[in-house]
Amino acid sequence: MKTVKHLLTMLLLLSGLAAVIVACKKNPDEPTPVIKPTPKTTIASVDPATAPVGSTIAITGTNFSTDPGSNTITIGGVTATVVSATDTRLVVVVPAGATSGPVSVTAGGQTAQAPGTFTVSLPAVKPVKEVSGTTFANLNWKKDTIYLLRGLVYIPANYTLTIEAGTIIKGAGPERDPTSTNHAGALIIEKRGKLIAQGTATQPIVFTSAKAVGQRNYGDWGGLVLIGKAPVNQLGTTLYPNGIRGTVETYGEPLDNSGTLQYVRIEYAGAVQPTTPVTRLSGLSLYGVGSGTVIDHIQVSYSGSDGFSWFGGSANLKNLFSYRSFDDDWSVDWGYVGNVQFGVALRDPDVADQSGSNGFEVENFTPTETADVTAVVLVNGLTQNAPVFANVSNFAFNTTPTANNTAKGTGGYQSGIYLRRNSAISIYNSIVYGYPVGLTLDGSGAGLTSGTIDLKGVVVANVLTPVVGVGGISADQATAYFTVAGRSNQIVQTSDMASLLLNGANFSLTAPNFLPQVLSPLLGSGTTGGKLTNSFFTQVAYRGAFGSDNWTSGWINIDPQNKDYDR
Incomplete structure (x- = not known):
């Protein structure tokens, strides 16, 4: 009698498992969901890599804010002013007090640092x-x-x-x-x-x-x-x-x-x-x-x-x-x-x-x-x-x-x-x-x-x-x-x-x-x-x-x- 009860229990478990598998089986007519990766702020280049205070430089990359004021850019640790902005390009002014060092961009809650070091140069001597x-x-x-x-x-x-x-x-x-x-x-x-x-x-x-x-x-x-x-x-x-x-x-x-x-x-x-x-x-x-x-x-x-x-x-x-x-x-x-x-x-x-x-x-x-x-x-x-x-x-x-x-x-x-x-x-x-x-x-x-x-x-x-x-x-x-x-x-x-x-x-x-x-x-x-x-x-x-x-x-x-x- 015990053997019969055990077999009945196993059958019930197998039936439930089969039902779960059927329920989870994908409908062939439904599209496969696409999981989008989180946008990432990156810096690809800084051009030019050497410039004097007061000049403008271009920073290219991804996930920048198109609102200039929503981007925070530092050059050698000093905050720079953004002249113009797209989602892939920022034009900024090298700020007074900036020293040679890294360039960073903070946008959309993320911060990226440019590869290499930006050099603050002296302006040319005037004639x-x-x-x-x-x-x-x-x-x-x-x-x-x-x-x-x-x-x-x-x-x-x-x-x-x-x-x-x-x-x-x-x-x-x-x-x-x-x-x-x-x-x-x-x-x-x-x-x-x-x-x-x-x-x-x-x-x-x-x-x-x-x-x-x-x-x-x-x-x-x-x-x-x-x-x-x-x-x-x-x-x-x-x-x-x-x-x-x-x-x-x-x-x-x-x-x-x-x-x-x-x-x-x-x-x-x-x-x-x-x-x-x-x-x-x-x-x-x-x-x-x-x-x-x-x-x-x-x-x-x-x-x-x-x-x-x-x-x-x-x-x-x-x-x-x-x-x-x-x-x-x-x-x-x-x-x-x-x-x-x-x-x-x-x-x-x-x-x-x-x-x-x-x-x-x-x-x-x-x-x-x-x-x-x-x-x-x-x-x-x-x-x-x-x-x-x-x-x-x-x-x-x-x-x-x-x-x-x-x-x-x-x-x-x-x-x-x-x-x-x-x-x-x-x-x-x-x-x-x-x-x-x-x-x-x-x-x-x-x-x-x-x-x-x-x-x-x-x-x-x-x-x-x-x-x-x-x-x-x-x-x-x-x-x-x-x-x-x-x-x-x-x-x-x-x-x-x-x-x-x-x-x-x-x-x-x-x-x-x-x-x-x-x-x-x-x-x-x-x-x-x-x-x-x-x-x-x-x-x-x-x-x-x-x-x-x-x-x-x-x-x-x-x-x-x-x-x-x-x-």
Whole structure:
């Protein structure tokens, strides 16, 4: 009986197994399912395998995203920008900071690495074109060439020099003057000549030293000079200073146009010129330049003389940066009557000129005058400097300032603002920080009582002596003028410096940042009205050169010593 039951159990198991086999048997009419493999991101090639920063390369492979932003590409560990994308080809830009190394692509959640190593190469050395003397032709200078100024280079009347964005111009020293007169290289735009130098924030035009990396210094070459036909308060027979040819003549064209300068850097200018007495050009010198000229976003660095100089004229300028100049930052003479807004000066406290360095140095008439003189109407019709400066920041010492500087055997510091010789300047909403003297008023005092000198919304901070009177102006008169309530000027004692809430990197010589902290009293406390209603001025509420907009971003260079300009 047991044997029969066992046989019945086996039959049942075999029947079930047969049913399963029949059930699993494929229907011959059904298609065979296709199992697709998971798409794989791969890199087949990188072309070219060697290229400089800023150039484009093509990466071929599989499974790339057609949306450029959905691909992540690194070159030597640095993320690159994708210019265009298909599922098999990516075009990318070799990023700044990239080093030789692997190329990788991340797309669709997968990462692939190219075979071999990509090499970041140096760009080719640019050819150099030497320029000297006077060229009676319209010129176009291109960024693929370096231009070397030898001696005094003149763009004469009726001709225009146009400089492409990104172009490098180098100034040679006096030993390379082809005329053997020992003039350092300089570019001079004469009356009725024009300079069109329109750089951009990403491609500024640079005037710099001809010396190699690590060998550059103050005063390696001459500087940039513009000469116009706007009035000056000098006789027409007056020779141009600093070895420049010609006389001022007697023009009266305040709307004169000498061209356009935008996003331009001027480095290591201010060489000693072979004149009697010895003189030096500034980084940027403007002689009788008219208001038809456009000038903004200019940096002067390591000038061996002044940063910016105005000799008469009526030019209007914005967004100026005087960085580590040797002498004064803003030098005004010969009856300048234009407008300036947004200027910052950052000094190296260990370097100053033996003549004494100031932030502003404003004077009139001739250097032989030692005090105020009787106002005279010269043939050009102007009697005084009467410019308007607004939103200017002058930064010297972060610590207690010293009058005499011996750290590098140079000179000493004087005043943040030095006004003399009948100057009729207006300065609004500006800062002077870290000078031995904040404001020096030198003269008869007529400008104070008549109102031709107008200082409002000015902050004097971290100074040994806030206000000084010289000549016919007593210290009490000067102080009373500056501190009268209606002028909204302010003296901040050294013990209260922190209350200004300046940026922590404000005085950094390696990475300065001038934007005040958000609760700084400098923001929202500026004066308004008066001469600031001129249409040239941007209406802002703050004191100093900066509110929340860092207009130096992207185009300045605070380490020109180590910049390779040859490529």
